[in-house]
Amino acid sequence: MNSCDGRWSLPAFRSTHRSSAGIPRGNGPRRSWIPLLACVVLAIAIAGCGKKSSTTPKLSPGRLEVTPASLDFGSVVMGQSATRTLTVRNAGDMPIDATPQFAGSSASCFTLTPSAPLSIAGGASVTLQVRFAPNRTGACPGTLNLDASGPAISLSAVGEIGFTVYGTRWETVTDGNQNSCRESARLVWDADVVGSTTATASIKARIYRAPAGTTNWSLLYTTACYTITGNSGTDTYGVTIGGYARSSYSFKIEVVRCDGTEPVAVRGPGDDQNLSSVCFERLCDTSPTYSIFDAWWVNVVDADHDGRWESADLAWDADVTNGPCTKSVNVSVYWRHPGESTWNLLSGSPCYDITSNGTGDYYYSRGIRLTNPGSACFEWLLVLRACGGTANLAVRNYQTDGDLANTCFER
Ligand SMILES: [Ca+2]
Ligand SMILES: [Ca+2]
Ligand SMILES: [Ca+2]
Ligand SMILES: [Ca+2]
Secondary structure (H helix, E strand, C coil): CCCCCCCCCCCCCCHHHHHHCCCCCCCHHHHHHHHHHHHHHHHHHHHHHHHHHCCCCCCCCCCEEEECCEEEEEEEECCCCEEEEEEEEECCCCCEEECCEEECCCHHHEEEECCCCEEECCCCEEEEEEEECCCCCEECCEEEECCCCCCEEEEEEEEECEEEEEEEEEEEEECCCCCCCECEEEEEEEEEEECCCCCEEEEEEEEEEEECCCCCCEEEEECCCEEEECCCCCCCEEEEEECCCCEEEEEEEEEEECCCCCEEEEECCCCCHHHCCEEECCHHHHCCCEEEEEEEEEEEECCCCCCCECEEEEEEEEEECCCCCEEEEEEEEEEECCCCCCCEEEEECCCEEEECCCCCCCEEEEEECCCCCCEEEEEEEEEEEECCCCCCCEEEECCCCHHHCCEEEEC
């Protein structure tokens, strides 16, 4: 029988039993020792229990262990955050109440979930989330003290400035035919440093265009590097764009650090109505205007230096003046003697392309010379027509260009 396991039983020291065994009643001295004996036995049993109880280990006090011993949050852009996980175990027997606290100059950059205080039973573990949200740039070291006497977790983190782009607007909108579809406009935006009112950064912006409703972005423009400061609005930037075939377009602005390649801020049609479904057109598509910008002589041959040329080439530069269009045209060259009223066709160019107001598309009539002996002077007229067309789209003559006046040849 284990007298310590609670299943007590005592010897049947009952006077009635003895009495029934023939012990005379009324024998006071013989009855009085029986309860005494029971008490002695009980006392011995209790003493034995007490001795056995003293060999059981005492409950150990709560003791916290943490994994891992340190956390590295890396670099986090201001306005964003990073979270790491800790496991805290009570390696003792007794429950422990802990009040974790962050220490160090960057303590305010860190938060704990669940927040202090913690109550952890003996042998139990809890998972803690430590969140780093930088409120300044540069290194943000810290310490998480789990308890006054508990382990300390080393925290390393770096805050980086962030960026945003907003405040878009269109300036200098040109809508020559006033049909609410612009031919050109200046797109302006405001890029800011996030998280610091004094930090500066060297950035550039990339401007993209896509047909409205699509994400078929094509790069239009990359700005030069420029400096922005904090949330200043005095560092806005803009580019003039246009010259697109008539359609609705979406636009996207990417901000890129000058020493980087990946965008650090983006604004597009999804978050800015100014960048969504903007109608552009070019007037040169529907109502082109033309000019012959210049005419001049090249390859002049005047072997005897008497001012009368033996031969020369007549060159000209024709333009489309109201948009970046390419048009197929031809130019006819006419001559007459000064004082005459009728122009004579000398030659007509084949059809060729002219593009906007560039000069690279100049053309010329080669080898103009007299076919008859003697000498003669001439005035000149250039007429520009659409390829296959008959209407005069532009002219240049001796009155508007001295090179086309009184030019003398000899043979
Ligand atoms: Ca227009
Ligand atoms: Ca700004
Ligand atoms: Ca000559
Ligand atoms: Ca031209």
